Amino acid sequence: MRALVLMVFLQWFVVCQSCFGTDNKTAEVIHWWVSGSENQALQEVAKAFEAEGFKWSETPVKASYQAKSVAITRMLDGVPPTMVQWHAGVALEELYEEGLIRSLAELAQTERWRSVIPAVLWDKLSYDGTLLAVPLTLHGSNWMWGNRQVLDDLDLSFPQTWEALISMAPKIREAGVIPLAVGGQAWQVRLLFNNYLLGVGGPDLYRSVIVEQDPAVIESPAMVSIFNGFRMLKKLIDPYSPDRGWPETTALVIEGKAAFQIMGDWARGEFLQAGKVAGDDFVCGFSPQTQDSYLVVSDVFVAPVVSDGSEEQQIQDRLARVIMNPEVQRKFNIIKGSIPPRTDVSTEGFDLCAKSAIQSLTEGSEVIPGFSMSVKGITANTIMDTIFTFWNNETVSAEQSVRMLADSIRKIRE
Structure with missing residues (x-):
């Protein structure tokens, strides 16, 4: 067990590029989008976030299970990143019940996100009515x-x-x-x-x-x-x-x-x-x-628990808003290959494959959780x-x- 803990810590130490000494306007994001198209798409989020006067910092990890392990270790050690990529689904409940991620329900209510997220996805993002993550893709x-x-x-x-x-x-x-x-x-x-x-x-x-x-x-x-x-x-x-x-x-x-x-x-x-x-x-x-x-598969971002009302929490909220911005979702998903989880995003710029996906989801295909x-x-x-x-x-x-x-x-x- 000690060897496993040490291995995970060393893995985190190697991949973490900005865990120490960041200023209080910086958002650090752990993710596993390391392929060429994935990284290119993510830069659309980074550019939009920095346009609002913040600094973007990322800790990319090659595989999803490794990224999640690194993130959980960071959260347990009391040095959480600003936000973490995750998958929509039942695993979010465990993170919330363990006190590792915070509710985004108040933010969701203010921004009226429930009205623009498909019900099948909303159900996989929430727990007892509490939104636990913001979605960026619908794959x-x-x-x-x-x-x-x-x-x-x-x-x-x-x-x-x-x-x-x-x-x-x-x-x-x-x-x-x-x-x-x-x-x-x-x-x-x-x-x-x-x-x-x-x-x-x-x-x-x-x-x-x-x-x-x-x-x-x-x-x-x-x-x-x-x-x-x-x-x-x-x-x-x-x-x-x-x-x-x-x-x-x-x-x-x-x-x-x-x-x-x-x-x-x-x-x-x-x-x-x-x-x-x-x-x-x-x-x-x-x-x-x-x-x-x-x-259906959806990539989402969770916000680790930080002090209530703190500047860290405010940066989390700001980044969540950027992720849910309709134009950011449009630009990101055109590059990524997915379609926007928001239902009110323009289809301008999407190719015939993406439009086929949108049509399938809106015109009668049986939507099944991945x-x-x-x-x-x-x-x-x-x-x-x-x-x-x-x-x-x-x-x-x-x-x-x-x-x-x-x-x-x-x-x-x-």
Whole structure:
């Protein structure tokens, strides 16, 4: 345990660029937006904040779980940053109940934010009527991206079903192109699994397994079939998949080395930064058989507890207002690849993929909470580890996987 604490402290010490000696007009933000497009988008927030006479300082950490660990350590040590990037969802409740983050309810009421935030998102940002975070993105995690030139050269259409994707793989492979680019990190494999589960199993099965984590459903024959089908997707990937980051994986599609990638719409930011145009250079659409659903993910910012009425709290409020500014959200999300969580933001400047997302959310798609919104703590790790182990170890059967996962969920709930 002492070694773990020391490791986290050293990690924080290395990545923290401005934890000591900042003046009282400075806001320090811990985040994990380190890819080219992500960092470029975040600078829109920084510029708007500094335009109001404040100083922006950031502590970027490569992965979300590492950023959250660093932030929690800082909060527990009594040296919190001004604000911290987090995911909307059930984990916010734990932070609030532990006394680590403050309520933003008074600010939300003054600014009338509830009237411009979709109900499905508001419910994942609040606890007992108290707003706990301000949202900056509204992402969908059930997107598929394709290289237009590869598809045109091979006379292929964007696949609407998993069967169609699998059936066109040999032709793609014969052309020397990777059919499906997958980054072999646990969270990326889990994201792919969630898309397959939603597409083949449908929204009801997805909710029972991911949102409700029902052990009886998890170990059902339907889930055995899902796991077995999911393993078939390994035939579509390349041998260099293990531990590859998502931006590097997206680059394979951008460069025409891969035909498709299934990834959240943050991938679109990488296409745009590379100068690619939606429809001309790349194609976008929902992952196979998920066309009527939208798996929602949202990046938000929380305010650590500081002295009530202090200047630190006033800076937190000012930064929260900047994050929620409609024009800041428009400029940020155009670059980031997401759409604004505010419903009153102009769509000027958004491409056809973003407008498709907005249309999907406003015209009848079934909005479903994504993984980070629905699952917390050890349960999230258990689900992800089970999927990742199954993906990487051919000796582990689908029957073993669903049984182990169901048993683990039961033990967690004891």
